Amino acid sequence: MSTTDGARRRPQWRGRQMTTRTRTRALTAGDTALADFTERLFGHLPRADQRRWARVYLQGLLTTPGKKSVRRLAASVTESPTASQSLQQFINASPWDWNPARTELLRWVEERHPVRSWTIGQVCFPKRGEHSVGVHRRFDPVAGRIVNCQLGFCLFLSLDGMSVPVDWRLALPEAWVTDPVLRRRARISPEAVHQAPEALVLELVDSIAARTSSAHPPVVADLSRLGNAAALIGVLGRRGHDFLVSVPPALPVRAAALAPGGDPARTPGRGGTTAGDFARLGNTSHPYTMPLAGPGARSQRQQQQRIHSALVRVPEGDSAGRGAQQIYRLFGERRPDGRSGGPVWLTNMNRHRMDDLLHLVRGSARSGAVLGSLADEFGLLDFEGRSFPGWHHHMTLMSAAYAYAVAVRERAEPGRRSA
Structure with missing residues (x-):
């Protein structure tokens, strides 16, 4: 499982991955491709305006420099004075199901690359105050102190030379599932329960195993x-x-x-x-x-x-x-x-060569670097995350934006792999 430090570091992408300016130029040239990508992942949404806002959010994540607040994402893509409010409604209040989009993202990546492993990452989301869903004071061994944070787990598809996030889980402390006021305020779904980190890891593995159409690769964590x-x-x-x-x-x-x-x-x-x-x-x-x-x-x-x-x-x-x-x-x-x-x-995997095992270790480290990229360029730590559906909506769209950016870069620089 990639450490939380991977998301806190602010690695310099320039020269290693596509800068926001380069992605913006590529998106301008490939606008139809982004529309097709959005339709595939979010075509299950019942209303045309929901599908439109999914595309706006994706485009904002891909092209907005700096902090990825909802207000800045809306301003960077559209001049509508009401766009920010509509986008906020789409992310935090609209009751759309994120699971079909994650399933399509999984299949979209599998169609393009052989998957070498399923790698589990762990992210600490530092928060101020007590309003973000699942926020809790925890000891963070990376920081070496107790911090106020959300705790999330991610499943990456580790490919040849790159890793792509496709599924997420948010740890809910017991207080958040037993207090009816907190549940109602954060719109926590009835089936969501308090689970130990081990159970969340297993749930991620079980979920992808049920949805993939490919052979199951090794689990790396x-x-x-x-x-x-x-x-x-x-x-x-x-x-x-x-x-x-x-x-x-x-x-x-x-x-x-x-x-x-x-x-x-x-x-x-x-x-x-x-x-x-x-x-x-x-x-x-x-x-x-x-x-x-x-x-x-x-x-x-x-x-x-x-x-x-x-x-x-x-x-x-x-x-x-x-x-x-x-x-x-x-x-x-x-x-x-x-x-x-x-x-x-x-x-x-006792019969595997040590070189093969160490190659999987390297893939695990690469997933940690991707968390740093998500924090730097795709708003991993920028979302306020007050509602349970809102957190999952943002993580789904952010993962899709990262996967699309990898594809854009591959088209722009054939033969080169992302870190």
Whole structure:
């Protein structure tokens, strides 16, 4: 799961991705393409004015420099004095269903690129006051302090050289679902309930698995800050998903059983009781010249590193049946001083080459960089988000705008991939 730091950093797109000015020129030349794209994703909306405002919002996200407030989006696309009010109504109050648009976005991306993994990202939305839906004071390990924020989860389609967000979930603290005043004020749907982060991650995976027409790729996620990572690992395995997840170093694990005639002295991780121990003690070594650091890392070391791996079991994750015989590969970077460094990764893809697994790790870091781009250029952190439908409407349109911008860039610069 990409760290919240990816959304807070303000990376410079210029030279790496399309600037707003470049996208504006491309949109002017491809206005019909944007209309067709909007019709495909939002053609399910019953009224013509709703479809029109969907296009206005998309065009505003694609061409408005700076902060993407509803007022600025409306002013950048139309001269109508009432456009801002109409756009605000469309985003925050209009009761349109965002799920069909997300399904079409998923299929639109799948038609154009092979999907290499489903990657889960996590975003902290800093907020002032108590009116934004789901806002709560939480300890943010990236900031190292308690912050007032919304907490969201995103599912990316990780492609060759790029990642595209296609689905979102908002964490609702218990107070927001038990207090009828808060529910009514934020227009929280009756089926929305308080769920642990692990359940939201699983809901994202289940949702895309039910809607995709393609083979299921591996699930890649950072579970290192989740309280019940072991249980989620077990559920993913029992539902038949290949996965590669970053786990807490303190996660209890034990060595996999030895093959007949094996030497106990050479058991990877012998003497260890946690994932961090096994990453440090594992005796299977792989050279690696790309950084294993996660997307929130402040520095990227390019010199050759050694990746150490071990075969392990996860007792808690194995406790519910089929997992009783499940063996996982655990790996991490070991520094020259013998200490482990960076994330500790766990996978059930034991027969895959380490190079293939590390390629998925790199895709996870790329999704973190996309969160930074969404914050910089597409208004990820600019939406006030007071209503539950409004938050989902904005996230849907923002994801669509990003996907369309990637397509515009590919047309303008054939052969080049987004970060």
